[in-house]
Amino acid sequence: MAVTSWVPVAEGSHFPVQNLPYGVFSHAEEEPRVGVAIGDHVLDLAPLAASEWADFASVFAAPSLNPFLALGSRAWHAVRQWLTERLTDETYRALVESELIPLDQVRMHLPFEVADYVDFYASEHHARRLGRLFRPDEPPLPANWRHLPIGYHGRAGTVAVSGTPVIRPDGQRRTPGSTSPSFGPTAQLDLEAEIGFVIGTPTVRGQQVGVDDVREHVFGAVLVNDWSARDLQSWEARPLGPFLGKSFLTSISPWVVPLDALDGAMVAPPTQEPPPLSYLRGEHDFGLDLDLEVRLNGHVVARPQYAGMYWTPAQMLAHLTSNGASLRTGDLIASGTVSGPGEDECGSLIEITSGGSTPIVLPDGTTRSFLEDGDEVIVQATAPALDGARLGFGAVTGRVRPASHGSAPAPTGAPEPAVAP
The missing domain is CATH 3.90.850.10 (Fumarylacetoacetase-like, C-terminal domain)
Known part of the structure; x- marks a missing residue:
């Protein structure tokens, strides 16, 4: 039987509680920070973690996932368990609900700083x-x-x-x-x-x-x-x-x-x-x-x-x-x-x-x-x-x-022979 969340998730949503993908968002005039998608909402992780005095709270206030990524696989697993519990156990609803922001009210950013x-x-x-x-x-x-x-x-x-x-x-x-x-x-x-x-x-x-x-x-x-x-x-x-x-x-x-x-x-x-x-x-x-x-x-x-x-x-x-x-x-x-x-x-x-x-x-x-x-x-x-x-x-x-400058596009046709990944 599928696990369900107390957060309403529409049928066919890409973001059920089984997913919990991470991204970087900004809301209103606030600075970008880390959130997790659940249904039609983004969960603001920094204030939620801070309210529980979690030792990983600071990484979610960053404008990039990189500090969280650098914590390693044990931390990734632990945070996922923490999130799943708070989004499926009704007793956490009062704590979590105030940190849910509708997705249509946020702006999404590049989720991590690309190294290579x-x-x-x-x-x-x-x-x-x-x-x-x-x-x-x-x-x-x-x-x-x-x-x-x-x-x-x-x-x-x-x-x-x-x-x-x-x-x-x-x-x-x-x-x-x-x-x-x-x-x-x-x-x-x-x-x-x-x-x-x-x-x-x-x-x-x-x-x-x-x-x-x-x-x-x-x-x-x-x-x-x-x-x-x-x-x-x-x-x-x-x-x-x-x-x-x-x-x-x-x-x-x-x-x-x-x-x-x-x-x-x-x-x-x-x-x-x-x-x-x-x-x-x-x-x-x-x-x-x-x-x-x-x-x-x-x-x-x-x-x-x-x-x-x-x-x-x-x-x-x-x-x-x-x-x-x-x-x-x-x-x-x-x-x-x-x-x-x-x-x-x-x-x-x-x-x-x-x-x-x-x-x-x-x-x-x-x-x-x-x-x-x-x-x-x-x-x-x-x-x-x-x-x-x-x-x-x-x-x-x-x-x-359109191109920012340059001449008109050349005629289309078969490309020159090349190796093309």
Whole structure:
């Protein structure tokens, strides 16, 4: 039987008591601080913890989750138990109720200070589609793809909270049929629906994190939209990979779902062939049963499922640290585009439209190969809880605005051949 809270939670809410995601909010003219979502409210944690003389009260007065993340997994578990008890036991109602603020009265902020940002390429279906598109005369997967989780370092300073405007980036690109590049706004602006994992407990340089140690370091998960300028990306990507075609903006959801809330979504990872090397194997590795939904101007264009991702979160973390690279509190580890085998499971427009050659038709009769100015993208995800309830991540949204300067967009068309995570 599903656990219930004395706080009213509407059926279908992403934020039942089984979830309790953390975010940073501000109310009226007050300073940003940490809260937890429950139903249609945010619970203001700092005054609640202070009223009970809790020794962790000060971390919730901070304008970032980082001080709380740095406390480590024992503190995360203890606070979750404390919260669950106060939101399910009626005897705490008088104490807690005064600290509940309607969600429609608050402003959400970036939930944590992003230390480093690494984006992986964990979906075999996404990698195969792009391989066939970009390298039609070669095998769709690079020779190393099934042996290690491929990734690249992104720009942490351009990670922003959901709702941040997506300003069409300028850049250098080569239009189809041209022998030389030009500079101007991208004509192939794309979305990428992803899941991101937030690091709490850091490591020291030289320390390797094993597959079975991931829960000691990963606090929780967020939705990610890694906006991509495909024409900029395809021109610049060889030989060193993504750069300006990716670094202009990466959007994340305002709520961080604790990994503990996702126990009910943990499933066996896919079979990997050939078997990965020993440092990428563990006794307790897991995939995640998450259902994503991508909307373009209100119209559902994709429903990817995370459970089919080839490389797991633990394997990504194990590979990232295998050379001794250190983790820092606030690191964001993204999965890469979540895509499945079905035509409706593509987590990017470049897949949905086959590189722009087969545009989608929206209900208003307009077509899209890539995103146009004024378009709004909304990515959501839900997951099962242990007791049969269902929880969600909220949403990561963004609306495209015209380039701040530069010439008119170049004609759309198939991008130049490139490796494109």
